[in-house]
Amino acid sequence: MRLQLRGITKQFPGVLANDHVSIQVDRGEILALLGENGAGKTTLMNILSGLYRPDEGEIVVDDQVRVFRDPAEAIAAGIGMVHQHFMLVPVFDVTDSVTLGSEVVRGPLGVLDRTTARARIVELSSKYGLDVDPDARIEDLPVGVRQRVEILKALYRHSDVLVLDEPSAVLTPQETDELFTIIRGLAKAGTAIIFISHKLNEVLEIADRITVLRLGKVVGTVRAKETTSSALAEMMVGRQVQLTVDRKDAERGETVLSIKGLQVRDDRGEIAVRALDLEVHAGEIVAVAGVQGNGQTELVEAITGLRQLDAGAVTVSGQPIPFDPRHVADMGVAHIPEDRLRDGLVRGFTVAENYVLDSYHREPYSSGIRFHPDVVAAAATTAVRDFDIRTPSITTDVGSLSGGNQQKVIVAREFGRAVKLVVASQPTRGLDVGSIEYIHRRIVEQRDAGVAILIVSTELDEVLALGDRIAVMYGGEIVGILPAAEATRERVGLLMGGVR
Amino acid sequence: MSRLPTVSANMVWAVLGLIAAVVMVVQKLYIALAVFALLILAIAATRRTVRGRAFTDRLKLPVLALLSAFLVGGIVLILSDLEFYSKLSANPLGTLEASFGRVVVAYWELLKGAFGDIPKISTALASGDRNKIGIAFRPMSETLLATTPLILTGLGVAIAFRSGVFNIGAEGQLKIGAVFGAWVGIWIPLPFPFGLILAIAAGVLGGALWAFIPGILKAKTGAHEVITTIMLNAIAQQIMLALLLTPILRPEGSTTPISWPILEASQLPLLLALPKLRVHWGLILALVAAVGTSWLMFRTTRGFEFRAAGLNPRAAGYAGMRAGRTIVLAMTVSGALAGLAGAVEVLGTNRYLSPGISPGYGWDAISIALLGGTRPLGVVIAAFLFGALRAGGQGMALATGVPIDLLGFISALVIMFVAAPRLVRELYRVRISSAAPQTPKVVETPV
Numbered sequence: 013m014r015l016q017l018r019g020i021t022k023q024f025p026g027v028l029a030n031d032h033v034s035i036q037v038d039r040g041e042i043l044a045l046l047g048e049n050g051a052g053k054t055t056l057m058n059i060l061s062g063l064y065r066p067d068e069g070e071i072v073v074d075d076q077v078r079v080f081r082d083p084a085e086a087i088a089a090g091i092g093m094v095h096q097h098f099m100l101v102p103v104f105d106v107t108d109s110v111t112l113g114s115e116v117v118r119g120p121l122g123v124l125d126r127t128t129a130r131a132r133i134v135e136l137s138s139k140y141g142l143d144v145d146p147d148a149r150i151e152d153l154p155v156g157v158r159q160r161v162e163i164l165k166a167l168y169r170h171s172d173v174l175v176l177d178e179p180s181a182v183l184t185p186q187e188t189d190e191l192f193t194i195i196r197g198l199a200k201a202g203t204a205i206i207f208i209s210h211k212l213n214e215v216l217e218i219a220d221r222i223t224v225l226r227l228g229k230v231v232g233t234v235r236a237k238e239t240t241s242s243a244l245a246e247m248m249v250g251r252q253v254q255l256t257v258d259r260k261d262a263e264r265g266e267t268v269l270s271i272k273g274l275q276v277r278d279d280r281g282e283i284a285v286r287a288l289d290l291e292v293h294a295g296e297i298v299a300v301a302g303v304q305g306n307g308q309t310e311l312v313e314a315i316t317g318l319r320q321l322d323a324g325a326v327t328v329s330g331q332p333i334p335f336d337p338r339h340v341a342d343m344g345v346a347h348i349p350e351d352r353l354r355d356g357l358v359r360g361f362t363v364a365e366n367y368v369l370d371s372y373h374r375e376p377y378s379s380g381i382r383f384h385p386d387v388v389a390a391a392a393t394t395a396v397r398d399f400d401i402r403t404p405s406i407t408t409d410v411g412s413l414s415g416g417n418q419q420k421v422i423v424a425r426e427f428g429r430a431v432k433l434v435v436a437s438q439p440t441r442g443l444d445v446g447s448i449e450y451i452h453r454r455i456v457e458q459r460d461a462g463v464a465i466l467i468v469s470t471e472l473d474e475v476l477a478l479g480d481r482i483a484v485m486y487g488g489e490i491v492g493i494l495p496a497a498e499a500t501r502e503r504v505g506l507l508m509g510g511v512r
Numbered sequence: 513m514s515r516l517p518t519v520s521a522n523m524v525w526a527v528l529g530l531i532a533a534v535v536m537v538v539q540k541l542y543i544a545l546a547v548f549a550l551l552i553l554a555i556a557a558t559r560r561t562v563r564g565r566a567f568t569d570r571l572k573l574p575v576l577a578l579l580s581a582f583l584v585g586g587i588v589l590i591l592s593d594l595e596f597y598s599k600l601s602a603n604p605l606g607t608l609e610a611s612f613g614r615v616v617v618a619y620w621e622l623l624k625g626a627f628g629d630i631p632k633i634s635t636a637l638a639s640g641d642r643n644k645i646g647i648a649f650r651p652m653s654e655t656l657l658a659t660t661p662l663i664l665t666g667l668g669v670a671i672a673f674r675s676g677v678f679n680i681g682a683e684g685q686l687k688i689g690a691v692f693g694a695w696v697g698i699w700i701p702l703p704f705p706f707g708l709i710l711a712i713a714a715g716v717l718g719g720a721l722w723a724f725i726p727g728i729l730k731a732k733t734g735a736h737e738v739i740t741t742i743m744l745n746a747i748a749q750q751i752m753l754a755l756l757l758t759p760i761l762r763p764e765g766s767t768t769p770i771s772w773p774i775l776e777a778s779q780l781p782l783l784l785a786l787p788k789l790r791v792h793w794g795l796i797l798a799l800v801a802a803v804g805t806s807w808l809m810f811r812t813t814r815g816f817e818f819r820a821a822g823l824n825p826r827a828a829g830y831a832g833m834r835a836g837r838t839i840v841l842a843m844t845v846s847g848a849l850a851g852l853a854g855a856v857e858v859l860g861t862n863r864y865l866s867p868g869i870s871p872g873y874g875w876d877a878i879s880i881a882l883l884g885g886t887r888p889l890g891v892v893i894a895a896f897l898f899g900a901l902r903a904g905g906q907g908m909a910l911a912t913g914v915p916i917d918l919l920g921f922i923s924a925l926v927i928m929f930v931a932a933p934r935l936v937r938e939l940y941r942v943r944i945s946s947a948a949p950q951t952p953k954v955v956e957t958p959v
Contacts, residue, residue: 318830338832347830355830360823369820370831373813381812 014038015091015173015204020069022055029055031228032069035206037173042195042205044219044236046212046248048444049415052228053208057175060206061093062086092166096178098158102151107133109150110165136167141197155303156187163194174198175206180214184303185472185505192218210248211473212241224248249445259456262480265294268433268464269315273324276310283322284310286488292433297455297465299479300490301472301504307488308468309350312437315466316340316347328433341370344432348422348439350468352415356422359411363403364392366410367425399424400450416447423454434458437468452478472504486510574883574894576936577929585922586615589914618914625907626655626900646788651903653789657861659899660791661686661853661870663798665877666895667805668719668849670886674809675818675842676825681726681741682850683874684748685719689851690858691752692718694761694865697774697858707778712797712855719851720844722748727843731836737843745874753867761865771865780860794856799892801849806888808845818842850874871902879927898923 015037022030030052037043047053058064060071062080070077073089080086100109107130116125116132133146142160150158159179166174176195180188195218199205209215215222216236224231224247231247246252269292278284285307292298302308313319315326317333317340326333333340341347349355357366368377368388376387392406401420403413410421419439426434436455440448455478459465469475475482482499483490484507492507558564590596590611599607628651636648665682672679679685693715700710726740755761756769763772780792809815820828821838829835853873858865876898883897884890905919929936936942 336832337830341832349830354824355827358820358824358827361820365816365820369827372816378813381814383811383813383816385810 014074016072017056017060018070018072020056020059020066020071022052022059022064022066024055028228030059030066033225033228033230034069035223035230035233037204037206039172039204040199040202042199042207042218042220044207044209044215044222045225046209046215046222046244047225048210048248049442050227050444051225051248053225054177055228056225057093057177057206057208060086060091060175087169087171090170090172092169092171092174094159094162094166094174094176094179096181098162100150100158100161103149105147105149106144106153106161106164107146109161110146110168114169133164133168136164140167140201141194142167155182155305156184156190159183159191160194163198167198171203173204173206175208177208178210179207180209180211181470182304184509185501186509188214212244212248215244216241226250245445257452257456257477260460262296262459263462264296264480265462267291268294268329269466270327270330271315271324272326274311274314274321274326275323276307276314276319277322278310284488285314288324288488288490290483290490290493292464292466294432294464295459295462296480297459297467297478298481298483299475300466300468300483300485301475301479301508302468302470302485303508304470306485308437308470308485310488311485312347312350312435312468315435316345338370344430346426346429346431346434348419348426348434348436350437350441352418352422353411357410357418359409361410362407363396363401363410363413363421364388364406366421367392367395367406367428369425371425371429395424395428414444414447416443416450419443419447419451423451427454427458431458431463434463434465435468436465438470439467440469440471440474472501472508475499475504476501484508570885570890572942573933573936574885574890574926574930576940576942577883577926578897580929580936580939581922581925582619584925585918586619588921589615589618589918614912614914618908618912618918621911621914622901622904622908622919624904625651625911626904628652643787646786649786650788651907653784653791654903654906655896655900656791656795657899658902659896660794660798660860661857661873662876662880662895662898663892664801664853664856665850665873666880666884666891667801667888668846668853669877670881670884670888670891671805671809671818671849672842672846673881673886674822675838675846676822677727677730677839677842677846678738679723679726679741679843679846680738680878681723681744681748681847681874682853682877683870683872684741684745685722685847685850686854686857686870686874687748687752688722689715689719689854690865690869691755691761691854692851693855694771694774694858697778698761698772700778701775702777704777707775708780708859711774711778711859712852715851715855715858716848717851719854720848722851723843723847724840727840730843731839752865752869756865756867769867773864774859778859779863780856790861792860794860797852797856801852802888802892805849809888814841850877876923879923882927882930 017033017035020030020033021028033052033056035043035045035056045053045056055064059066060080062083062085065081071080072078078089080089101112104112107126110133111129116129117123118125130146133144136142137144137146137160142164144157144160144164150161153161159182163174179191183191195205195207207215207218216239219236221233221235222239222244223233224244226248234244234247269290271288271290274285274288275283276285288311290298300308300311310319314321315333317335317337320335328340328343328345331343333343333345337347353359358369361369364385365372365388368391371377372383372388376384377391378384389406395401396403396406399420401413401424402417410418413421434455439455440451443451455465455467467475467478476496476499479499480496481493482496482504483493484504485491486508487510491510491512494503555568558568593611593614596607596611628648633648636644665686668685669679669682693711696714697707697711700707702710722744723741726735726737726744729735729740730737753769756771761771762769780794780797782789783791783793783795809819817828817833817838818841820831820833821835821842825835828838854869857869857873862869880891880894880898884892884894901919901923905916908914908919909916
């Protein structure tokens with residue numbers, strides 16, 4: 013089995029997503045596709061899986077040109093996808109989830125033959141070391157196991173090529189190691205693997221060959237053994253990159269944020285944060301590490317006045333915070349929410365309107381009920397310059413900016429006023445390296461100016477790069493707080509998995 | 513990716529244009545030709561500036577939707593003629609020609625019914641006879657008369673849509689507004705214009721109150737406004753009917769459900785002092801409301817909150833806006849406008865309250881809000897169009913025997929095409945930049 017994509021070109025309105033991209037992967041080989049967000053990785057894989065038709069170029073499987081009109085045809089040709097966001101039915105058990113869409117049936121009425129299906133799943137999981145209970149319900153399974161179910165789904169459909177899209181994004185370092193063992197086993201058994209990622213170290217560890225994409229074009233293909241992470245970073249970004257954040261030691265001041273015995277429930281009424289104590293001082297960055305879904309979202313919402321406290325106390329400079337985000341913001345708390353377009357920005361509003369999204373009701377933007385778009389426009393023009401927001405104009409729809417510039421709009425809005433505490437959730441998720449550098453620099457500047465900073469991130473690299481102290485959340489609790497000097501990948505990784 | 517239409521599309525346009533030109537020449541519709549040419553010139557003029565281009569781009573979808581609806585309407589008119597099939601086999605070409613002619617005549621009568629007959633107008637003006645002038649301008653006046661409540665209800669629904677709530681209850685809010693306005697107009701004798709102002713205020717209050725109920729229900733309990741407003745429509749209808757059977761509204765001993773007439777001092781004055789012209793000051797009120805709506809949405813902090821909540825309620829909440837308050841306020845303002853429509857109808861058009869106060873103005877409002885892209889100016893234009901359909905339909909039915917129901921069918925088609933921009937895009941191979949007009953999401957997608 014050999015899969016080739018030759019000269020694939022795909023144009024979207026205003027964007028050349030893929031520009032004559034050619035890649036090749038052989039039986040038993042692990043090819044990594046490396047590139048920043050927006051480099052064209054996902055478009056390329058959507059073409060391979062039959063979701064998009066290329067404008068130019070061809071897909072060649074074993075020297076035969078193939079055209080995939082829909083995902084079913086790609087699956088039939090032996091191409092299996094494991095998406096970043098899992099495509100599973102929470103209330104199904106593993107057997108049903110795996111067989112969904114290609115069920116084993118018998119008899120003229122098409123009765124489900126679960127026994128045969130289950131037997132095949134057991135056989136597949138033991139063959140490839142995918143430890144999964146075929147009778148467990150999906151919603152009871154941890155994320156790492158759910159991912160194995162996705163892989164099983166692909167194998168069950170006789171995939172010769174397995175595409176994994178950012179598979180480690182939701183895993184702890186230890187779970188990632190297990191995943192890598194599985195991937196190597198699959199490759200050894202003859203599957204061709206395409207591993208999509210933007211993480212340099214991961215790609216170096218797992219891949220045989222690495223193809224780097226930038227702005228829709230292939231920059232080059234290198235053997236993993238013959239390259240280094242800084243060389244890859246340069247290929248990916250197009251210039252030399254500083255992989256660490258420059259900063260001096262923290263000068264710790266008085267306590268700004270103080271959390272004592274905090275308990276918070278999630279939307280379903282389950283306890284999401286329990287008995288949590290944490291302090292953040294002026295002039296320091298506390299970084300909260302943890303795998304997604306361990307109560308970080310609820311913690312941040314509680315601090316910023318968006319979620320009712322169940323028990324315990326949260327104070328900012330000694331003042332208890334009210335259940336009212338506007339009031340909390342008035343106390344000098346800046347909030348960079350975890351999902352830009354979902355929580356932080358109004359798509360359909362202009363850059364200027366988003367810039368005043370939380371201050372539109374104040375002087376000078378309005379007086380009484382009257383809103384003054386011209387005053388807003390003037391302020392937004394200044395902010396666009398000060399924060400280097402790349403936008404055609406301040407009346408551009410914020411939804412049409414790049415992710416980095418969208419985040420800059422939020423940063424400009426939140427840092428544009430006097431703040432005592434910054435709560436930043438996933439501040440650089442999905443951003444390009446240049447924007448990450450910029451946002452990190454702005455955050456460190458705030459710290460040096462004596463602001464207390466709480467960062468919540470699932471990116472271990474970010475946590476280690478920024479945190480003066482690193483707190484690890486697991487199951488709604490803080491399972492450990494380490495000073496930066498003692499926080500190694502291994503120690504933090506173990507804590508993220510709940511091992512104290 | 514080119515901005516120009518493809519060759520095949522150009523050919524389609526050319527053929528269509530040719531057919532249209534032939535039809536027009538045959539029917540001696542030189543005026544239509546002139547209007548057509550002016551329209552093209554006007555469009556060409558707007559294309560010179562960025563803002564103008566944005567404006568005509570926004571017009572693409574509604575105009576093409578309208579065109580498609582009338583095309584399909586014409587086909588249905590031909591196919592629904594039972595004699596068409598038997599004649600077709602005997603004389604295919606002649607029958608097709610006759611049927612085609614029938615559609616053209618029907619649409620021509622529709623236009624005449626809505627805007628008047630130009631020769632008739634010119635002779636009337638030349639004669640200088642006030643009576644004749646009144647009769648000649650009557651179609652236009654009737655169109656504007658129907659436009660008036662449609663602008664108001666359309667604005668109300670548009671405000672709700674923009675703010676993320678589906679107000680389907682304009683019909684009921686209009687009726688409660690009419691009841692409130694009628695009661696004050698009948699029973700509170702005040703000199704002009706105070707009686708009028710008070711009666712209008714009562715109508716606004718009634719509509720606002722009726723929309724406040726679903727608003728507060730949604731904010732406090734999460735009850736979906738589509739369900740509650742529809743239910744409240746039925747309740748409003750029954751309240752109005754019940755009150756029309758009591759001395760609260762009608763003379764004692766009366767056997768018809770028709771109220772006392774509105775006091776003279778509380779009536780909306782006529783706009784033109786010519787016989788037969790019923791258009792009244794409500795039209796001016798409606799246009800002022802459109803300007804006011806534009807001001808509210810784009811020049812006030814409340815409008816900012818409404819628009820933010822309509823586009824992304826979650827981000828609005830994160831920015832400290834109160835979702836519940838926005839919902840209640842947006843609903844109330846929306847209902848106030850529908851209530852104003854009710855008051856205007858009762859105080860200006862009818863001058864009494866009867867069960868036929870609204871021939872579906874609150875339902876057309878939904879279509880108008882969508883066709884007008886939920887923008888105040890768009891709503892005014894769309895309301896005028898629907899008003900013209902309503903007024904012209906009468907003339908068409910009288911002159912040609914084509915059932916007036918055809919127009920209900922056409923307005924439904926307009927909305928279908930507006931709601932399915934992709935269909936229009938594929939049919940005409942044009943780029944339509946903005947998607948369907950903004951409406952609230954009915955189903956929240958789980959994250």
